[in-house]
Amino acid sequence: MSEEKTWAAPTASDPIDADVRVPGSKSITNRAFVLAALSSGETLVREPLDSRDARLMLGALDVLGAPSTETPDGVRVRPMTDGHGQTRVTLGNAGTVARFTPPLAALGSRTVHFDGDPAIRRRPVAPLLHALRTLGADIDDGGRGAVPFTVRGHGGLEGGFVELDSSASSQFLSALLLSAPAFARGVTVRLKGKTPSEPHIAMTLDMLRRFGAAPERDGSEFHVPPATLALDTYTVEPDLSSAAPFVVAPLLAGGRIRVAGWPAETTQPGDWLRSLVRELGGEAVLDDEGLTVTGDGTVRGAVLDLHAVGELTPVVAALLCFADGPSEIRGVAHLRGHETDRLAALATELTALGGDVTETEDGLRIRPTPLRGGVFHTYDDHRLVMAGAVLALRVPGIVVENPATVGKTYPGFVTDWERVLHVA
Known part of the structure; x- marks a missing residue:
């Protein structure tokens, strides 16, 4: 290049x-990395995208306690472990990192600061942060509803029911669904408004099933019960x-x-x-x-x-x-x-x-x-x-x-x- x-x-x-x-696929690669981090054992992600967004995701997961190793066959991701103290996630301008990793931070016990390029500060994230707060997360965004923000983890989230406006990005919904198996009660999401990119929602549900979750959908309502995720190998399209x-x-x-x-x-x-x-x-x-x-x-x-x-x-x-x-x-x-x-x-x-x-x-x-x-x-x-x-x-x-x-x-x-x- x-x-x-x-x-x-x-x-x-x-x-x-x-x-x-x-x-x-970037979309599949970063979803696979997140689900691997939430799994009970190591996952080899074969043929992943190697790009700035993918490396930012791996860097974020490492900070959150899920280290990875590049191998000749792909990237091996280890399960996320809890930790304490303060740390920082670098977002770049990666929407998947900005939306998929805050729920993971809320599941742990660290205080995690999120920031990135100037462009990421203009990208919508407020509906996701609001939904996470409804589910019990401790998030400080200075009232901006935007990057930068801080997630203070308290050792896990109970989960439950939440309404979500995902009209600005289907990634808000995917973020909640991907992390839902690790919530104590799982998550039920009822959408408000029209969500763009239905194929990306279908992608999230399909990948959850492959990793062992049991998501359900009834129109604009989604339910993902708690589950132990595990998949030895996942190949990216x-x-x-x-x-x-x-x-x-x-x-x-x-x-x-x-x-x-x-x-x-x-x-x-x-x-x-x-x-x-x-x-x-x-x-x-x-x-x-x-x-x-x-x-x-x-x-x-x-x-x-x-x-x-x-x-x-x-x-x-x-x-x-x-x-x-x-x-x-x-x-x-x-x-x-x-x-x-x-x-x-x-x-x-x-x-x-x-x-x-x-x-x-x-x-x-x-x-x-x-x-x-x-x-x-x-x-x-x-x-x-x-x-x-x-x-x-x-x-x-x-x-x-x-x-x-x-x-x-x-x-x-x-x-x-x-x-x-x-x-x-």
Whole structure:
């Protein structure tokens, strides 16, 4: 991965013909690490993502009493043990670390201070902190409902019933469900409002079951009883959301690309890319070798509700700038609270390059117009780096700012992208 401050993203001069293997899923990797820390014995997590967010999670778990060891086969995580005194968790700009680890701190006896990059202080966390307080946690956030905050552990939590507004992030719900088996009475959560990214909720429930918990769901109410977790080995799937720029590339450049290891069955929201390709005019075939996508360089305009797959919005928005007619992305108002305000960032950057992109109440309206080269600012957001790469397929002279920020989820992205496009 280049450490340069900008990246002259390559333009496709010929149809694509390539195979690529993307790294492990960040969402699955960090959930697996948390569940391993809550287990009764060691867990080997195979093929995990090695990225800044994953390392921040391992660092946080180590601070909380669950050390890990890298091995040739993956990462071996040991069960969390209690301790005393004060310690500090470094969050970086990792939403999963900021949301998944405070409940673990409340289960122990340490006083744990949480802080991170300036960007994490702007990301929503108040509904989770409020829910944890309702369940008995001792949390001091100075009344801000935001990072930084301190969790004072008192040796465990009783658990019970809580209402939760998870409309800003499904991670609030996942945080409570992942830690629930370790609460004395488990946890019952009743949701208020519409929660984004249903696939991530399904992912959390599936992984709890694999580790030995027995979660139940009745509409908007979830119950996870106390349980002893244990799993010797867990293998992480490839990150299908990080595969998005490769999947859509043939729609813009023509040709074929195979994403190796694409699972036949998965809870990952990125699996929706298969139906997207077909809706926009390409072909997507899944077999034992992976997912093969072919396209002829044309893209259909579409109206897309991305509420369940919001993380794909930057790449999809870039793609739709080249459609054969107007398009609209709906259902993603929650993206204003991600690594940056993704809707404002996309509208600003795409318009600056000549696009006609406007914000709506819950998304973006895109009218294809000729684009020109220029600097594509990424706001320290890994998904915007990928969006800039997609734009450059058809627009010479796109310079992507701060490409290293993609190391959050895919440290080798620039290298793999240039290899696919045969850049020396």
